[in-house]
Amino acid sequence: MQSTWIKGQIFSDTITNSILAIKESSIITASNNFRNSRVLIIGLGQLGLPIAKYVKERGFDVYGYDIERKAIERAEKIASIKRADSFSDFDIYIICVSTHKPNDIFTPQIDGLLYIVEEISRKAKNGAIVSIESTIPRGTSKKVFEMLNHRLHVVHVPHRWYALEEMEHGVNQLRVIGGVHDCCLRVALQFYTGDGNNNSGSEININGNNNSSNNNDNEIRNLGIPLHPVSDIEIAEITKIAENAHRYLQIAFAEDLYLYCKTNNLSFSELREAINTKWNVNILEPRDGIGGHCLPKDTRMFLQSSKSIKSKILTAALEVDQDYRRHRQSRVEPEILCNDMVK
Numbered sequence: 001m002q003s004t005w006i007k008g009q010i011f012s013d014t015i016t017n018s019i020l021a022i023k024e025s026s027i028i029t030a031s032n033n034f035r036n037s038r039v040l041i042i043g044l045g046q047l048g049l050p051i052a053k054y055v056k057e058r059g060f061d062v063y064g065y066d067i068e069r070k071a072i073e074r075a076e077k078i079a080s081i082k083r084a085d086s087f088s089d090f091d092i093y094i095i096c097v098s099t100h101k102p103n104d105i106f107t108p109q110i111d112g113l114l115y116i117v118e119e120i121s122r123k124a125k126n127g128a129i130v131s132i133e134s135t136i137p138r139g140t141s142k143k144v145f146e147m148l149n150h151r152l153h154v155v156h157v158p159h160r161w162y163a164l165e166e167m168e169h170g171v172n173q174l175r176v177i178g179g180v181h182d183c184c185l186r187v188a189l190q191f192y193t194g195d196g197n198n199n200s201g202s203e204i205n206i207n208g209n210n211n212s213s214n215n216n217d218n219e220i221r222n223l224g225i226p227l228h229p230v231s232d233i234e235i236a237e238i239t240k241i242a243e244n245a246h247r248y249l250q251i252a253f254a255e256d257l258y259l260y261c262k263t264n265n266l267s268f269s270e271l272r273e274a275i276n277t278k279w280n281v282n283i284l285e286p287r288d289g290i291g292g293h294c295l296p297k298d299t300r301m302f303l304q305s306s307k308s309i310k311s312k313i314l315t316a317a318l319e320v321d322q323d324y325r326r327h328r329q330s331r332v333e334p335e336i337l338c339n340d341m342v343k
C-alpha cells in the first residue's frame, strides 16, 4: 500500500531524471520492508557502538567500519558486529563519525565525514539510504546528496544520546528527522519507525516498543524509534546544534552568576539554592567550564551556520566560559605553586 502511494507521487511530480531514478529505487526499497537489509554503521565510537548494537538487536544484518582498528575490534568483541571489508552492497549506511578537528575537540570539522561520503558514492547501489546521525553544520546533508549524484536517499537524524543516562536517553528516544527530498524521508521513516508517511510536525512510532526485537524473518523490520519529522532537512540540522547551544547558554549563565558572586563577595551556592526555589528557574552548576566534544563544538557550529547575523548572546557566552576558566586556573595555580614549594 505504501509503495502504491509513492508511485502515485512519482508520476504527478515534475522532477529531474536523477530524482526520478532515486524515487523509483525507493519503491524497491519500500516494498522490501527491509527484511534482508544489510546495514553499515560507520564510526564505532561512543555513539556508533550502541547504535550498532541496537540495530543488530532489532534483527538487522549489521556491519561496522571505523578508521581505528581498536574500535572495530571492540565492536566485534562487545556486540558481535561484523567487520565491513568494503562499502559495496549495503541498503542502509548510518554515519556516526566524529565531526570535530582531530586535535581540537572544540572546533567543528567534517572532512572525515565527507571522505566517507566519497567512498559511499563510489561503491553504493542506487536507492540505498544514507542516514547522518553525527552532528553536522547546516547545509551538510544537501552537500552530501550532491556528492552522491542524487542516487541515494539522504536523511539527517541527529542524536540525543546521553552517556550518563543510557536507559532513558539512549538510542531509542524521540528524535528529529529531515530528508533532502520527500522520498528520502518516506523511505527512512519506514526504516526507523515502520511508517513511511511524512506527517511533519507530529510524532511517529508505529512499532516503537522499546525492548522488542523483530527477529522473525516474516516480519517487517524497523528500528522502532519515535521520530518527529520536519519538512526541511536544514531544520533537522539546526535543531541539534541549537539545542546544544541552548544548553551551553544555560551553563554559561551559571558561570556568569558564579563570577558575579566572586566579585561581589556573595555565596554562589546559597544564591543558587535560593533562586532555584522558584518553579520556573533551574540555575545549573558551573563546575569545570563547558567541555566535552559536543557542547562547545555544536555551539560554534550554530554560530557559523548563519550567513549574516551572528548570535550576540552566544558570542558573549563563549567569552563568559573563557573568563570562568581563567578564574578557575588562577585559583588552581597558586595551589600548584604551594605544592611545589612544599616539595
Ligand SMILES: NC(=O)c1ccc[n+]([C@@H]2O[C@H](COP(=O)([O-])OP(=O)(O)OC[C@H]3O[C@@H](n4cnc5c(N)ncnc54)[C@H](O)[C@@H]3O)[C@@H](O)[C@H]2O)c1
Pocket (backbone or CB within 6 Å): 042, 043, 044, 045, 046, 047, 048, 065, 066, 067, 068, 071, 096, 097, 098, 099, 112, 113, 115, 116, 133, 134, 135, 136, 159, 160, 161, 162, 163, 293, 294
Ligand atoms: N557521544 C555523544 O554523547 C553524542 C551525542 C549526540 C551526538 N553526538 C555526535 O555523534 C558524532 C560521533 O560522536 P562520538 O561521541 O561517537 O565520537 P567518538 O570520538 O567517540 O567516535 C567517533 C568514531 O568515529 C571514528 N571516525 C572518525 N573519522 C572517521 C572516518 N573518516 N571514517 C571512519 N571512522 C571515523 C573514530 O575513530 C571514532 O571511533 C559526533 O558528531 C558527535 O557530536 C555524540
